[in-house]
Amino acid sequence: MSLNTFGHLFRVTTWGESHGSALGATVDGCPPGIAVDEAMLQHWLDRRKPGQSRFTTQRQEPDTVEILSGVFEGQTTGTPVQLMIRNTDQRSKDYGDIAQKFRPGHADITYWQKYGIRDYRGGGRSSARETAARVAAGGVARAALASLAPGLTITGYMVQIGPHAIDRARFDVAQIERNPFWAPDAQAAAEWEGYLDGLRKTGNSVGAVVEIVASGVPAGLGAPIYGKLDTDLAAAMMSINAVKAVEIGEGMAAATLTGVENADEMTMGPDGPVYASNHAGGILGGISTGQEVVVRFAVKPTSSILTPRRTVTVAGEETEIVTKGRHDPCVGIRAVPVGEAMMACVLLDHLLLHRGQVGGNRGRIG
Amino acid sequence: MSLNTFGHLFRVTTWGESHGSALGATVDGCPPGIAVDEAMLQHWLDRRKPGQSRFTTQRQEPDTVEILSGVFEGQTTGTPVQLMIRNTDQRSKDYGDIAQKFRPGHADITYWQKYGIRDYRGGGRSSARETAARVAAGGVARAALASLAPGLTITGYMVQIGPHAIDRARFDVAQIERNPFWAPDAQAAAEWEGYLDGLRKTGNSVGAVVEIVASGVPAGLGAPIYGKLDTDLAAAMMSINAVKAVEIGEGMAAATLTGVENADEMTMGPDGPVYASNHAGGILGGISTGQEVVVRFAVKPTSSILTPRRTVTVAGEETEIVTKGRHDPCVGIRAVPVGEAMMACVLLDHLLLHRGQVGGNRGRIG
Amino acid sequence: MSLNTFGHLFRVTTWGESHGSALGATVDGCPPGIAVDEAMLQHWLDRRKPGQSRFTTQRQEPDTVEILSGVFEGQTTGTPVQLMIRNTDQRSKDYGDIAQKFRPGHADITYWQKYGIRDYRGGGRSSARETAARVAAGGVARAALASLAPGLTITGYMVQIGPHAIDRARFDVAQIERNPFWAPDAQAAAEWEGYLDGLRKTGNSVGAVVEIVASGVPAGLGAPIYGKLDTDLAAAMMSINAVKAVEIGEGMAAATLTGVENADEMTMGPDGPVYASNHAGGILGGISTGQEVVVRFAVKPTSSILTPRRTVTVAGEETEIVTKGRHDPCVGIRAVPVGEAMMACVLLDHLLLHRGQVGGNRGRIG
């Protein structure tokens, strides 16, 4: 019920604002005896860290994570793991111009309307800095998955920036870490570089599509109706800042398929059914099939741009706004590690739920 | 935590299988003093009722709802409202052929793997009949919204069947109830009729895209991070059978927009900000803006088709399957009233949450 | 969050009023493959059934339970089990005199103040009839426990009625089912019979203390802080109508013990630690020790009495009230099977939680 919390048995509550003294995550429900340390979490945080290229925010922060509780002698204890990241770069002076103006497409107006709070210092709770806490929590989830579901891997990458999509024929997982966009297609990465440089020079921004794939997911995770694996994945991804759509498997394209085309035909392999295709994205009736779980989400462009846009002030006056300060030409880039973290959290949660509620798969095939 | 439940304060737990004696919804958290009766709920159920045209399942059921508790002298009492719908048409003989074979693209295989239960009688818990309970519960939510947010309206309609989308230039809300597809475009409806007749004759099926719009939604509903309005809407829609994608506002297309294009510019009207566009779909930072809330979801084609598909049996033998019996050429059609019901439930839930947690909007503009 | 629900993974939502058409329980989270049928549940309901002696309410109802969903071919399917009990004896005319008057010590006044609902027909939602649904749900929990924790037994009995307590030296479990009071002490039962006959003749009532003991509970159930086993037991028992106190182990008497006296000393047996005493009631730090789990609760006397008491009416007039109609001289008697049912539900829930979160006990002794 806590509205800053996600998960059923593995529960993550994030806290903190972009310009407060710290932010973090309270991770409750991690099984005991899982090897976790700060270096392990820092690894994932470093991948998300801002300021690593000219295509992400120039905010410079080490984003160092501290484990305050729940780990003793290098292992989780079964009690809450508190993760804290101090905010060090809190230059709020850059935001002076926008203190009284609402940014079109930004949450500052709805937060104001709801809470009567105007945290003009850079987004407050709605800032993408909150996602650092998710990435740290995701690191705990990955550690638990490594122990409970060995062989399970999670890979996130960018499939589209603006109108420019990757070519699936050139898909090469080895490329993902070799460019600043997490592109699995070297040619697309080169194309995006030029495209984003152009946008950056004019202070404009653009949206993106991120894909997260988990392989080695056991069949049987999920539940009917509202605790479906895809329901929880949709919520998890939609909860990331600026996300406007979530797809499982074929996603929106499922609308254009016929039943004949959409059927993932099966033959029998040595270890169970073998699927000829994966239109379903690894989930049927809310429950994992054992195939790759495939999720995509669209990230809108940031509203912090240099082109003047018409808006209103808190006092109700019409005006124009230009957002100076740090710009992210494509906030979608930094969403890749965040999507991976959410996938890890959801899969671990459903693994624990399945273990608790069913205790192991009950139906054999063959 | 209950995995068949949705909602925070207004909570709906659905129960029942396609071929059990009854199905229904336990609705907890409806405010007291709301006028609710069976006729009111029946109105919504009748819109969803199967067998109304040759384009939806030929299962013939009156789907009569009974209120077993929580309503006294025509008003809700504040205690759980139990809604029951008896299953009357339980012809399970039609399904004999598929008792041992898994249908490609159907949940029968994952339910079997997880639970070891093979309810061959027609989908069991994964059947779309479960959505009747949601529609009934949505009727309770609508009654409460009528009292708590007068002027709020919810309208669902079909925007695409297979490759054929409506033409937004021809959008006419008056058309929606005049064709068996909930099409807001008479020309599209005519086109779909021919297209679906063709599919039906070959025992094939196709996907669809449904759009649900709520207008008159107060600004300020939602919450940061995981209790976002869009997060809950994404989960609600993804939890409907056969849904594979959910979009808010621009949805996937947000990826192709620049920040300049995506900004919903504002001017000042007599009652507050007036937006020049609604790329955001009425939600910024997880909180409603007061604009129309716009959600779309894609429904995959049903896996019950006449074309033989390769599959395996429970015993692990390779075989082919053809699903005889009743067919829905486009299960997306019946998802329209279901999507409306989910929208009603989520909005009421967030209205109650907002009232509880904040007590009314705190920030004024102008 | 649903306020008519209890449990984390094994979740029971009760619904229904004393004079509506039916009442029941929605049981979500029961593991699949558990043998459950109506006869099994009816067995427990029959133990609670009113009208079995002159010491409980004269309301005559068969309290026949119907399983509407979640059981297929005699086994649970893993989906919600809906249990319905029709109300057949709804004689509301007896309550005419109290339609406008509040009964001192009865919930009718607080329900009115909160909800503005006056269900004068016999308590509405606050009636002890609601506990029939708990007993039915408890039957499902017992069936699952029989499978998951064989050897676990739950025994409830009466230890005190009014000022008359049992003599622990005469404790004989075989007596419990041989008298209408669930007394484990034949002499106390005889004493209570005379005492209650006296109260009944004057239309008076009295309180009671019920004890519920579970043996064969595995060590390790529970969790720190708020999901403690004793926390959930306290909530479960306090949620029963008319309960005003809950004790674990020594309970209130723990206040009078010194640390030396209170220590449950241990020696080593063949299967682990053997405790010399059980002051703790089988729970330390919120987690079961493997000893008997011992819970007691006090039930207040019913407010429906023949002695006139001063009160007020809905219109705010001072008056006197006498409650005619059916009387329970000691509502505590019927609370015995209810307490057992709550114990079963809580233990099953924690068994599932432990399995999900920890996966089995991790620390060995010896």
Added chain:
Amino acid sequence: MSLNTFGHLFRVTTWGESHGSALGATVDGCPPGIAVDEAMLQHWLDRRKPGQSRFTTQRQEPDTVEILSGVFEGQTTGTPVQLMIRNTDQRSKDYGDIAQKFRPGHADITYWQKYGIRDYRGGGRSSARETAARVAAGGVARAALASLAPGLTITGYMVQIGPHAIDRARFDVAQIERNPFWAPDAQAAAEWEGYLDGLRKTGNSVGAVVEIVASGVPAGLGAPIYGKLDTDLAAAMMSINAVKAVEIGEGMAAATLTGVENADEMTMGPDGPVYASNHAGGILGGISTGQEVVVRFAVKPTSSILTPRRTVTVAGEETEIVTKGRHDPCVGIRAVPVGEAMMACVLLDHLLLHRGQVGGNRGRIG
């Protein structure tokens, strides 16, 4: 569902161990615009602080609370309030003797059995230090109550230590802060001083009974069945370390009362019903009456004593144990501010729930 969390809308998750680097509370759901600062919270923490007299643990810690998030310019923002208290006095060497032995009556054995974790440094998560986080969170709840329910006061005090109870005839609220026991009876305080000095000299300990009273609680808070006000209070108090029983109003004594005695008769006052007594403890049918809400709980003696007790080691060897180091002759003393904090949290939570679900009391009397 999070097992370290309490509350429905106002949710507190505590984290941290006795000898980790910090402990604290994640407070989610506090309404926005509430004046909160560190000094205000420190006030409550100082009342609970250990080492204030020779009757509580000699651990010396400033227990300084830091607000890391959720408060901006002196007001809550509606987002999570993170409260952190650094552990400064972590002398774990004192506990060397007990590293391998289980203390009879202590949670070290059940934590070991469940989690396989042996945090010999002083209780780990089961240490009463965790309650500092509750007191800090309770400070936030009190601040919100001051704004939302002005006039509501919460008073906790000791009513019994070992066999020595206060004399209600001497009850004087002014005495509570004038003695180290929170005794509302100066004579009892004097008596306890001698009694506890005796126990302290022999390294023994004793239990206690604490009473918490809230006055000015509006009628109508609570809900039927499981979200009852008394259910949540019972859970809240039982969740405090070492608590073994919880009573509402008459509590266990309700068992001995007749219906005639137990009836809280009513007359009509200028502002509504006036009760002649408060056997109910301010709660009927789970909902507040507007009278004082009265809760009592029994705290067992600490298991850290100097008298040797028989026990076993992790290796399964029989031995004796003596707990050296810091001793609390009566841990119940420090439970007084904790019980107050829990009362504040539960009342605020139900105030928000009531506002959300009902929106204000609906039934008038007179």
